Amino acid sequence: xxxxxxxxxxxxxxxxxxxxxxxxxxxxxxxxxxxxxxxxxxxxxxxxxxxxxxxxxxxxxxxxxxxxxxxxxxxxxxxxxxxxxxxxxxxxxxxxxxxxxxxxxxxxxxxxxx
Amino acid sequence: xxxxxxxxxxxxxxxxxxxxxxxxxxxxxxxxxxxxxxxxxxxxxxxxxxxxxxxxxxxxxxxxxxxxxxxxxxxxxxxxxxxxxxxxxxxxxxxxxxxxxxxxxxxxxxxxxx
Numbered sequence: 001x002x003x004x005x006x007x008x009x010x011x012x013x014x015x016x017x018x019x020x021x022x023x024x025x026x027x028x029x030x031x032x033x034x035x036x037x038x039x040x041x042x043x044x045x046x047x048x049x050x051x052x053x054x055x056x057x058x059x060x061x062x063x064x065x066x067x068x069x070x071x072x073x074x075x076x077x078x079x080x081x082x083x084x085x086x087x088x089x090x091x092x093x094x095x096x097x098x099x100x101x102x103x104x105x106x107x108x109x110x111x112x113x114x
Numbered sequence: 115x116x117x118x119x120x121x122x123x124x125x126x127x128x129x130x131x132x133x134x135x136x137x138x139x140x141x142x143x144x145x146x147x148x149x150x151x152x153x154x155x156x157x158x159x160x161x162x163x164x165x166x167x168x169x170x171x172x173x174x175x176x177x178x179x180x181x182x183x184x185x186x187x188x189x190x191x192x193x194x195x196x197x198x199x200x201x202x203x204x205x206x207x208x209x210x211x212x213x214x215x216x217x218x219x220x221x222x223x224x225x226x227x228x
Contacts, residue, residue, distance in 0.1 A: 031214045043120075043205060044157075044219035089157070093214050099170040100214045101147060102207075104157040 002027040006090055006105035013080055014113050021075040021108045023090030028071050031093040034102065035064050035075050038087045047088075048075070052095065080112045116140070118208050118220035119188075126226045127196045135191040135223045139208030146189045147217065148181060151203040163189060196227045 003026045013019055023033070032051045036044040048057045048064040050073070056065040063076040077084060087109045091102040119138040127133050139146050148160040162170040163183035174181070178196075183189040193200055203224050207217040 034216065036219070041224075043118075043221040044207075046216060046218060049216045091157075099162045100145065100209065100217070101159040101162055101170060101173075102149075102157075102217060103159070104149075106156045 002030075002092065002094055002103050004090060004092055004103050004105040006088075006108050008108060009106065010109045010111075012111040012113065015080060015082060017080050017112075018076070018078050019080055019110070021077070021088050021090075021110070023073040023075070023105055025071045025073075025092050025103075027094065028068050029095040030068060031095045033064075033066055033073050033090065033092050035062075035073075036089040036091065038089060038107070040087075044089065077110075080110075082112045082114050085110055085112050118143075118206055118218055120204075120206050120220035120223050122223060123221060124224050124226070126228060128228055129197060130195050133193040133196050133200070133225055135193075135204050135206075135225070136188045137191070137206030137208075137220060138188040139206075140218055143208035143210050143218075145209045145211065146183050147207040147209075148189075148191050149205045149207065151205065151222075153202070157205065160191075193225075196225075198227045201225055201227045 007022045034049045035047040050057045050066045061078040066073045087107040089107045091104045146163045149157045151157045159173040161181045178194045180192045203222045205222045207219045209215045209217045
């Protein structure tokens with residue numbers, strides 16, 4: 001059974017710091033991995049999608065890496081800003097699944113202090 | 115191109131009533147997913163539908179819950195005889211074929227059972 005774990009559960013940093021959020025999964029046979037952002041009381045915003053054949057994806061100040069063999073992904077946020085404060089969710093799609101359903105981690109709640 | 119639209123955003127029901135949650139996928143998307151986020155828990159997959167077909171309902175509770183995605187109109191998640199434990203945020207996501215493409219989420223419906 002695929003399990004997704006995100007560490008740390010919460011993180012508080014001063015503005016301007018670079019930071020790394022971690023995601024691990026128990027079954028390396030994934031199809032792809034998607035990072036999301038969720039603001040309090042809001043829906044999920046897709047940040048990055050990494051296919052199983054890729055090592056990393058970049059979008060602006062965000063960089064996500066994937067090491068499928070070790071079951072790990074990281075989300076790197078450069079020069080953090082107070083507007084980055086949110087919960088960040090990692091989710092995987094199983095390679096054996098033909099339904100595309102996502103299995104989510106519990107999330108990392110990030111607070112960036114001005 | 116409007117995003118995934120869910121309504122209502124907030125829904126209050128008394129125990130024993132029925133709840134109907136609606137989801138209109140993004141234009142051109144034929145895959146719809148429903149997820150539930152219980153308080154203090156992560157997002158859990160409930161059901162995956164294509165037009166007029168339920169493809170995977172492995173995450174749906176066996177009783178009181180049903181979902182449909184008719185040929186015309188939005189997808190509906192229906193909860194009969196609601197109980198307090200049904201209080202949660204219900205999110206809909208949609209994607210284009212093939213099945214493992216990027217998923218886009220709606221703002222969610224927050225159901226409160228009193």
